[in-house]
Amino acid sequence: MQRFLFLLFFTLPAAAFAQGWEPYANARFGFAVDVPPGFTLVQEADNGDGRTYANGEAKLSVWANHLVIGSFADEVASRRMAYLREGWDLSYERQAAGWASLSGTLVDSILYHRIIALCDEAAASFVLEYPQSMKAEMSPLIGKPVKSLRPAEGCTSAQGTAPPAQ
Template sequence: MQRFLLLLFLALPVAAVAQGWEPYVNARFGFTMEIPPGFSLVQEAGNGDGRTYAKGEAKLSVWANHLATGPFEEEVAGRRETYLQEGWDLSYDRQTAGWASLSGTLVDSILYHRIIALCEDAAASFVLEYPQSMKAQMSPLVGRLVKSLRPAEGCTSAQGAAPPAQ
């Protein structure tokens, strides 16, 4: 497993590290993602599910979970319903068989949630939440975050399930 993670880390684009984007590899669920410059680690889940980062008032949560409620579509539907119950106005809601993106506002906050299917009945997500006042600073990061959230090599059932943002 350690050899696999080393190879995975070495396969990450050198340009990402050079520009200040830091790789995050989740060995437990088998996915990778790049963390933008300036985001500091705030908390790591004790069970290896994921991490939370912050930059000022912006919060970036990255995690994975087993699909306890059923297939991927039901997982996304549950997330969507939770956001609506919390009062989020979801202005962007796009879903395919292997990925979904939800984005919206609540009072003075903006939320972007990307979720992708992984192997072994699991899904990986990131949620970027920030105040409206940081929109100009945070919005340009979303596309790269979306493109960088990927299943690990060898996860053939999920490969290609999470294409880059369109």
């Protein structure tokens, strides 16, 4: 795993650093994602599952979990149902083998959830939640974390790459 982190650091494009994007690699579950500029670390899970970042009223949560309720598709369905129970109006949903995206609104909040399958019956996610007033600032940032959320090298659970966020 240390080799993965070492390779990850040295293979990231220099432009990611120049523009203020910060890599986050999770050694416990073996995944990585790029954190947008302006987001600062607020909390790290004691058990190594992930982190929470903030930028004003915007919150970015990044974590992984074991699939305890069944398959990857079951995990996505469970997340979707949880959002619906909370009252989210899901206006965008896409799912393929190994990845899914959910997006919607609740009152004055916008949510984007990306989830990918990992090896060893696990899944990694990021959720970006922000107020409508920050839409112009936050919407353009979603594409890069979507493209950068990936399993560790050698994990083939998430086959192929997903299309860019819409």
